Amino acid sequence: MLKFDNVSKRYSEAGDVLSNISFHLERGEMAFLTGHSGAGKSTLFKLIALIERASRGQIYLGGHNVSHAQDRQIPFLRRKMGLIFQDFKLLQDRTVFDNVALPLAVAGYGHHEIARKVRAALDKVGLSGKEKKYPLTLSGGEQQRVGIARAVVNKPPMILADEPTGNLDPELAAEIMTLFTRFQQVGVTVLIVSHDIALIQKMDRRVLTLDHGRLVAG
Amino acid sequence: MKRAVKPVKPKPQLRQEIPQNKIAGGDFFDKLHAYRDLHAHALFSSLGRLVDKPFTTALTVGVLAISIALAACFYLLVENLEQLTGTIESSNQISLFLKDAVTEAEARRLVEKISKNHEIAEIKLIGKAQALTEFKANSGLDAALDALEGNPLPVVLEVLPTPAQSNVDALKRLQQALLQYPEVDEAQMDMQWLERMQSIIRLAEQATESISILLGLGVLFITGNTIRLELHNRREEVVIAKLVGATNRFIQRPFLYGGFWIGFLSGVAAWFIVTAIMLLLWRSVENLSLLYEGSFHLRFLDYGESVFLVLLSSGLGVAGSWAVLAYQLRQLRPE
Ligand SMILES: Nc1ncnc2c1ncn2[C@@H]1O[C@H](COP(=O)(O)OP(=O)(O)OP(=O)(O)O)[C@@H](O)[C@H]1O
Numbered sequence: 252m253l254k255f256d257n258v259s260k261r262y263s264e265a266g267d268v269l270s271n272i273s274f275h276l277e278r279g280e281m282a283f284l285t286g287h288s289g290a291g292k293s294t295l296f297k298l299i300a301l302i303e304r305a306s307r308g309q310i311y312l313g314g315h316n317v318s319h320a321q322d323r324q325i326p327f328l329r330r331k332m333g334l335i336f337q338d339f340k341l342l343q344d345r346t347v348f349d350n351v352a353l354p355l356a357v358a359g360y361g362h363h364e365i366a367r368k369v370r371a372a373l374d375k376v377g378l379s380g381k382e383k384k385y386p387l388t389l390s391g392g393e394q395q396r397v398g399i400a401r402a403v404v405n406k407p408p409m410i411l412a413d414e415p416t417g418n419l420d421p422e423l424a425a426e427i428m429t430l431f432t433r434f435q436q437v438g439v440t441v442l443i444v445s446h447d448i449a450l451i452q453k454m455d456r457r458v459l460t461l462d463h464g465r466l467v468a469g
Numbered sequence: 470m471k472r473a474v475k476p477v478k479p480k481p482q483l484r485q486e487i488p489q490n491k492i493a494g495g496d497f498f499d500k501l502h503a504y505r506d507l508h509a510h511a512l513f514s515s516l517g518r519l520v521d522k523p524f525t526t527a528l529t530v531g532v533l534a535i536s537i538a539l540a541a542c543f544y545l546l547v548e549n550l551e552q553l554t555g556t557i558e559s560s561n562q563i564s565l566f567l568k569d570a571v572t573e574a575e576a577r578r579l580v581e582k583i584s585k586n587h588e589i590a591e592i593k594l595i596g597k598a599q600a601l602t603e604f605k606a607n608s609g610l611d612a613a614l615d616a617l618e619g620n621p622l623p624v625v626l627e628v629l630p631t632p633a634q635s636n637v638d639a640l641k642r643l644q645q646a647l648l649q650y651p652e653v654d655e656a657q658m659d660m661q662w663l664e665r666m667q668s669i670i671r672l673a674e675q676a677t678e679s680i681s682i683l684l685g686l687g688v689l690f691i692t693g694n695t696i697r698l699e700l701h702n703r704r705e706e707v708v709i710a711k712l713v714g715a716t717n718r719f720i721q722r723p724f725l726y727g728g729f730w731i732g733f734l735s736g737v738a739a740w741f742i743v744t745a746i747m748l749l750l751w752r753s754v755e756n757l758s759l760l761y762e763g764s765f766h767l768r769f770l771d772y773g774e775s776v777f778l779v780l781l782s783s784g785l786g787v788a789g790s791w792a793v794l795a796y797q798l799r800q801l802r803p804e
């Protein structure tokens with residue numbers, strides 16, 4: 252599903268932020284990516300999301316080499332992944348419904364289909380009935396669940412989350428993690444960036460550990 | 470949870486689903502109309518955004534409308550000048566001085582011959598006696614003329630060409646043709662001011678063209694900049710849309726419609742400005758026209774020109790936004 256083959260990322264100002272990363276996530280696998288601050292976790296996340304491009308090496312998504320994907324192909328590749336961010340990245344001036352509907356609207360779905368899928372996604376994350384609310388009127392955990400609903404509404408085969416529980420208390424964090432394991436159970440590949448060691452240990456899944464841009468475990 | 474177990478349907482199944490969905494009234498037509506809805510939504514939501522910020526929009530549209538109205542006024546000025554010289558030129562006459570030996574009877578035959586020329590509207594014969602009386606009355610030289618033996622003045626034909634012959638070249642050709650008659654000694658017309666007028670009009674036309682191009686470029690830049698600011702204000706929204714898989718085309722759409730609305734509104738406003746100016750001028754021009762025997766009427770923008778004005782400004786709005794978007798969206802990457 253997701254394969255890194257000797258991938259490096261160099262920033263002209265910071266030098267090699269990731270060096271010779273190789274790993275392979277199977278379809279339906281759930282894994283954590285951890286490491287100290289500045290280890291390169293977010294950079295790796297951005298490489299997968301095609302927000303940044305690798306300086307060397309090959310990245311495969313669903314069997315396709317995307318290392319040299321053209322700009323105009325990127326939107327279609329992104330529709331196959333659900334991205335979740337620490338700061339949620341919700342549109343504050345749109346309702347919960349509109350936020351979750353965005354990936355569907357972007358992909359050209361019709362009104363009825365959008366309404367049906369958005370309700371199903373909100374249902375899954377336990378937010379039914381909140382579709383008319385605005386993100387700022389929701390708690391942090393609820394906002395993160397809106398973000399998750401948006402990531403899964405299009406039923407992507409892979410979910411990527413960068414510190415999804417970073418701003419949440421342990422109880423809410425555990426709740427969000429449970430949600431991710433449910434997606435894994437239905438065959439979705441899940442990769443979660445986190446430095447919450449205690450939480451990761453409790454989850455008992457594969458852990459990829461970065462140290463100064465090198466993969467030291469996993 | 471239980472719903473999530475359903476596998477993701479592969480796209481090809483859609484075709485088999487059509488009959489069922491027709492009965493259900495559901496998502497086949499839904500999908501079919503989705504694209505159109507997307508456009509309709511972008512069109513009206515972009516208008517909504519402009520209306521939400523009436524002050525900013527009024528300022529932008531005001532500046533653009535004045536530019537467009539200026540160009541249109543220059544155009545109308547030239548058009549009206551052309552029409553004005555047209556009416557004056559048609560009274561431009563050619564005086565034929567006949568040879569001394571030509572009698573009035575011969576002159577009258579010549580008038581009949583020349584009248585057959587369809588380029589001529591009217592010919593007036595001024596006999597020797599009449600010419601002398603007129604000359605005496607106008608010159609105050611009665612005594613001197615009385616002292617002369619006989620009448621030294623020739624017979625004169627005043628030839629009035631048809632309005633179709635009103636330009637300088639046609640008149641010159643006609644003058645040459647009339648000179649070919651053996652009875653004609655001289656064919657005179659005072660065309661100097663006419664030539665001057667026409668070169669002034671040519672100059673005004675060229676000036677209007679350059680000014681219009683400059684003003685058009687101004688409209689392009691101003692809408693481009695307006696859209697650039699709008700893009701900047703909505704940067705977060707654009708970034709998020711990109712992260713969930715929006716194509717540049719999808720993101721561009723509402724902004725292009727924004728450019729369209731700005732151009733359209735400016736075009737309509739410009740039309741009102743031009744019409745208001747013309748109405749202000751109308752009364753005084755009509756008064757002036759009376760002095761010219763009412764032959765001149767101020768010309769407004771006609772239907773086709775009005776439509777063209779609005780279409781052109783809408784087009785400039787879209788073009789300005791498109792140029793900015795093509796550049797900025799390539800620059801704008803998530804993060
Ligand atoms: N756009 C950039 N240009 C230059 N250097 C960058 C850029 N983005 C990240 N870096 C550098 O790359 C290194 C890794 O950054 P990254 O954000 O991947 O760390 P991280 O593991 O996510 O850290 P944290 O746990 O604090 O989020 C850092 O030293 C950072 O300064």
Ligand SMILES: [Mg+2]
Pocket residue numbers: 292293294
């Ligand atoms: Mg990070």
